[in-house]
Amino acid sequence: xxxxxxxxxxxxxxxPQTYRQLLALRGAAxxxxxxxxxxxxxxxxxxxxxxxxxxxxxxxxxAGAAVAAFAVAEAVAGxxxxxxxxxxxxxxxLPAALGVHAVAVLVLVTLVxxxxxxxxxxxxxxxxxxxxxxLGAMSSVRWALLLRDHRDALPRAFALxxxxxxxxxxxxxxxxSALAAAGRPWAGSAGALVLVVGGGLALSLQRRxxxxxxxxxxxxxxxxxxxxxxxxxxxxxxxxxxxxxLLLVGASGLLGVHxxxxxxxxxxxxxxxxxxxxxAPLVAASSFAGLAGAWAFGLRTWRTAPLxxxxxxxxxxxxxxxLVAAAGAIDVRGGATGTSVALLVGGLxxxxxxxxVVVVQVGVxxxxxxxxxxxxxxxxxxxxxxxxxxxxxxxxxxxxVDGAGAGTGAVVLVVVAGLLTGLATWxxxxxxxxxxxxxxxx
Numbered sequence: 001x002x003x004x005x006x007x008x009x010x011x012x013x014x015x016p017q018t019y020r021q022l023l024a025l026r027g028a029a030x031x032x033x034x035x036x037x038x039x040x041x042x043x044x045x046x047x048x049x050x051x052x053x054x055x056x057x058x059x060x061x062x063a064g065a066a067v068a069a070f071a072v073a074e075a076v077a078g079x080x081x082x083x084x085x086x087x088x089x090x091x092x093x094l095p096a097a098l099g100v101h102a103v104a105v106l107v108l109v110t111l112v113x114x115x116x117x118x119x120x121x122x123x124x125x126x127x128x129x130x131x132x133x134x135l136g137a138m139s140s141v142r143w144a145l146l147l148r149d150h151r152d153a154l155p156r157a158f159a160l161x162x163x164x165x166x167x168x169x170x171x172x173x174x175x176x177s178a179l180a181a182a183g184r185p186w187a188g189s190a191g192a193l194v195l196v197v198g199g200g201l202a203l204s205l206q207r208r209x210x211x212x213x214x215x216x217x218x219x220x221x222x223x224x225x226x227x228x229x230x231x232x233x234x235x236x237x238x239x240x241x242x243x244x245x246l247l248l249v250g251a252s253g254l255l256g257v258h259x260x261x262x263x264x265x266x267x268x269x270x271x272x273x274x275x276x277x278x279x280a281p282l283v284a285a286s287s288f289a290g291l292a293g294a295w296a297f298g299l300r301t302w303r304t305a306p307l308x309x310x311x312x313x314x315x316x317x318x319x320x321x322x323l324v325a326a327a328g329a330i331d332v333r334g335g336a337t338g339t340s341v342a343l344l345v346g347g348l349x350x351x352x353x354x355x356x357v358v359v360v361q362v363g364v365x366x367x368x369x370x371x372x373x374x375x376x377x378x379x380x381x382x383x384x385x386x387x388x389x390x391x392x393x394x395x396x397x398x399x400x401v402d403g404a405g406a407g408t409g410a411v412v413l414v415v416v417a418g419l420l421t422g423l424a425t426w427x428x429x430x431x432x433x434x435x436x437x438x439x440x441x442x
Contacts (some may be wrong), residue, residue, distance in 0.1 A: 033202075040199070045196070090204060101131035144375060253386065255355070260394035264398045286352045297359075308428075316351075327344040
């Protein structure tokens with residue numbers, strides 16, 4: 001595909017209608033594969049740290065402290081790294097971030113294997129998390145640039161991103177566990193690092209599809225503004241503080257609470273049904289339902305307003321969690337009944353199927369509501385909110401499950417899904433009012 005004077009990829013003449021057509025766009029398959037490889041490494045890093053620190057110290061508490069430091073630092077620093085990417089461009093910032101990340105992980109491995117004090121290990125883990133590259137956001141921004149004349153195809157591209165993310169969190173932990181089991185405890189962290197650095201460097205070398213940074217010149221900045229500006233599309237970073245982006249960050253945080261709470265509810269149900277082995281089919285059903293939902297969502301073009309879809313998905317999420325709560329209300333002290341198991345599995349599947357709708361359409365709306373020059377940072381903020389929400393969800397739902405059982409833990413998730421629906425409805429109302437005011441001035 002020839003490029004213009006700005007180095008941006010030439011726009012496709014017709015809108016891609018399938019995943020195959022999306023990946024057939026020149027450069028698309030290459031940057032998608034590179035980002036997906038690196039993202040698998042990022043997904044594997046947390047569990048790699050668990051095996052690394054526990055293997056050296058014998059303490060899951062020490063391992064948990066290192067993982068927590070990594071996650072918190074990534075959530076806090078991720079948007080700041082993304083801001084630098086928006087300003088200077090992926091090809092300039094990504095190699096530097098990867099270098100810092102590689103050094104931090106190598107120092108961390110050296111400290112752990114050398115029996116260094118716990119505080120030093122936590123500090124190194126925090127540095128590794130702070131420098132973890134936001135590869136998912138960078139890949140999404142490339143799709144937004146490539147499809148800027150065919151925005152109806154963007155949900156399909158983001159559904160593909162959602163699929164890649166789900167597969168990364170399935171394959172990454174399995175791979176790192178196999179490496180740790182086959183070799184030494186540090187092998188898992190080393191394998192994750194190879195994937196992160198390899199995928200990240202491959203992405204940084206692909207300049208054709210890379211969006212220019214805000215510092216690349218005034219003419220580029222003008223060209224990279226949203227194709228259909230709205231009153232919400234305020235100049236620069238001020239757009240991030242407008243109501244719709246803030247509401248979407250809040251919605252992502254609530255979805256994160258769901259992500260953090262569901263595994264605890266599932267594990268508790270598994271224990272009630274017979275132990276960890278009983279939880280495995282529940283986890284598998286939920287995971288594959290999420291993959292199927294993302295795949296199916298991208299197979300067609302949806303005409304319903306994106307935020308209306310998010311609100312609807314929030315309602316189905318509440319219904320799914322409600323079915324899980326209803327299963328908990330059935331007396332299973334003498335053994336699970338067929339009805340309770342059917343409600344449980346059906347609820348987990350329903351909740352997982354609609355999650356990709358929220359993830360995809362939050363990204364689509366952000367792409368419309370903020371200038372492209374701050375889109376990486378905007379996407380990173382939703383990711384950070386989701387990570388923070390996951391930590392809160394794990395802590396809160398875990399306590400509720402300990403005190404009142406898996407069914408009551410699911411009730412908490414019903415409330416969270418209801419709040420998500422409310423925020424999405426509010427954001428949809430704001431967008432509708434903004435567009436109404438815009439039409440009056442045309």
